[in-house]
Amino acid sequence: MLLTLSPKALSFSSFTLHKSQNPRRKSPNPGQFQSFRWRCSPIFVKSEVQIERDIEFETGETFFRHESARGRDLAVLSASLYKRSNGSLRVLDAMCGCGIRSLRYLVEADADFVMANDANDDNRGVITGNLSRVERGTGEERRWVVTHMLANKAMIERYMVADFFDLIDIDSFGSESAFLRDAFNALKLGGLLYLTSTDGYSSGGHRPYNSLAAYGAFIRPMPFGNEIGLRMLIGGAVREAALLGYHVTPLFSYYSYHGPVFRVLLRVHRGKLHEDRNYGFVTFCHLCGHSRTVRWDELGLMGCPCSDTKASSSLVVSGPMWLGPLHDAPYVTEMLELAKEWGWVSEGSGLDLEKLLSIMIEESDPRLPPGYTIMDQMASRAKINSPSLKKMTSALVKEGYAVSRSHIISNALKTNCPMSNFIRIAKNEMQS
Ligand SMILES: C[S@@+](CC[C@H](N)C(=O)[O-])C[C@H]1O[C@@H](n2cnc3c(N)ncnc32)[C@H](O)[C@@H]1O
């Protein structure tokens, strides 16, 4: 269905936010927004021209981070794949900032329609100016609209008039969970939900009661907390989807240390799963470094092989969360093919997109459990020098274990090898 929005159908109520939103500031609290009528007068913004993937845009006083470009690349690749396979693409960019994502969805992914929403109506001049690079169109041909509602309100409104989206992008500060239900309702079945969380405290296990409230997961400190952050976010969506009679699968998951930022792209399917083997608990033993997954029906059987007794104070448990693969390998392979087609690979800056997507494909092996082993931590626990990742990888493969790099941290391996065997193999490698 093409655009059915008209200024009448939309309520352009608006909200005041802090004037200057710089990345170091605390998140704006939507509860602080004061509603007042939408202002038609043009808004003065300080002009600063930026370029991302050859697209020019301005950021004015809006919240904008260059470091998020990789997250935007991944979003645009996915949106384009969706358009190619479904023939149409309607996007809700629920927290659009200066509108760069909306612009990229229109220009690069050839979106038929983008609703660029940001609660802060001070951003209006910048967003509209940026999107004006694409002809707006009218009636059924209208390609974009700019609104200033709280994201929840935007999604509820669209849902109430059965105006559904193929892709909803929620690039929020802090945790996302408050948006999940409204996002599922406003999304087409088979549609894509792109979530962002910047809640590093919760994923690090420093606020277990916060993560419990937000994601239904009690998270304890573990050395692979950044992967836990992704799994906690997916798990929160799994839970919320089940409530509505849906289920979700992650197409990719991306951690970036700027922020930190946790991003996941989920596909939403009809029907809830009666037995979800991918939703459960992760344990970590601070004594020996061993980690394993625990299903709901194994909750009474928790223990670590290094301990004689079943109950050990060195054992911590986090969850429930997503236990399955972080990415869908065939899907990420398609993203990589498209990135190559667009000349987005081998740019030699930061973590190259080709390398990132290649590691994601490795990480998707369903035999790999949650978590990773940081080589230096393993070496200091075993009182040995650390073998190279390359040597260790081939030794693990030779013994029949699954192994991959981690896109989250360079000096670590993901494997299904128990820690005691891992250390034995590492010692052998250092002696050979
Ligand atoms: C991280 S920035 C968005 C950056 C943008 N997506 C990009 O890629 O450059 C978050 C934006 O969300 C807006 N915002 C915060 N809370 C909101 C809410 N509840 N509903 C809608 N917008 C909100 C802020 O005004 C801010 O512009």
Ligand SMILES: [Zn+2]
């Ligand atoms: Zn142990």
